[in-house]
């Protein structure tokens with residue numbers, strides 16, 4: 001039988017890097033970032049997939065069945081292949097094309113769906129049980145043993161021992177709960193901050209007392225991975241944030257995209273919009289005076305920028321143009337003049 005070490009592909013133990021240029025520009029001493037985009041399939045979901053497939057083998061499952069906005073699907077497909085377990089994945093048809101394409105090589109059956117809400121998830125839970133498949137939805141409500149795999153994010157941040165505030169991009173709430181559990185297990189006193197898109201912020205709104213339960217009618221945000229109107233782990237996420245003395249933040253999509261570009265151009269770090277949203281939430285909090293210059297905030301950078309290139313595909317813009325070799329010298333000179341040499 002395959003063991004955990006046979007399934008491992010080097011996931012976890014990601015570095016904590018600093019973002020010194022942004023920290024200086026924003027007037028604080030340090031910004032830390034947990035580089036989860038360095039996991040084998042490009043997101044933190046690999047930690048969950050490893051733990052999930054280990055449980056599937058232990059329990060003698062025939063295979064796996066799950067939903068995904070893209071990242072969980074790639075992770076489960078990769079680790080499912082490694083475990084020798086066939087998989088069926090229901091994905092949102094609206095997911096970024098890079099996320100959908102990167103699932104294909106692993107050979108799982110992909111069913112593209114128009115909607116994946118609580119009702120669809122419940123139906124899948126029933127099918128999984130009837131067919132002896134492990135349910136791979138990345139939420140404690142559906143896959144508590146698998147979610148334990150993500151708790152190491154929190155213990156690793158705790159052993160780094162610097163963060164005063166941990167910013168977590170949240171959709172279903174599972175990542176936040178897992179990180180908070182890990183922080184507590186590592187005796188960290190860091191405040192947990194829930195970062196959500198302004199147009200889909202049930203958990204942040206509930207934390208801030210704007211709504212009684214973490215559920216909203218609909219979501220219009222374009223940030224992939226964070227489009228859950230009824231987050232399966234919403235209640236627990238609210239509790240974890242409150243007990244850590246953290247708070248909820250709501251970030252506009254436009255601000256997220258601006259910060260995504262800033263992180264790439266100023267620090268050389270290219271992450272997907274869901275991850276950039278956590279950094280945008282920090283920026284908002286610094287502007288609003290919620291974070292002091294001596295605080296040491298840490299952002300969980302959950303997924304690689306290569307997973308969602310849509311915004312760049314049609315925007316050739318000022319950084320790209322057709323050129324003949326004879327024109328290169330003058331292009332070089334005028335570019336250097338525009339940016340100002342030595343800056």
Ligand SMILES: Cc1ncc(COP(=O)(O)O)c(C=O)c1O
Pocket residue numbers: 043069071072138169170171172173174175176224225226272274275302303
């Ligand atoms: C890149 C990324 N960041 C953050 C999240 C949010 O995680 P959760 O839904 O557990 O809150 C997701 C979820 O799919 C994600 O893909």
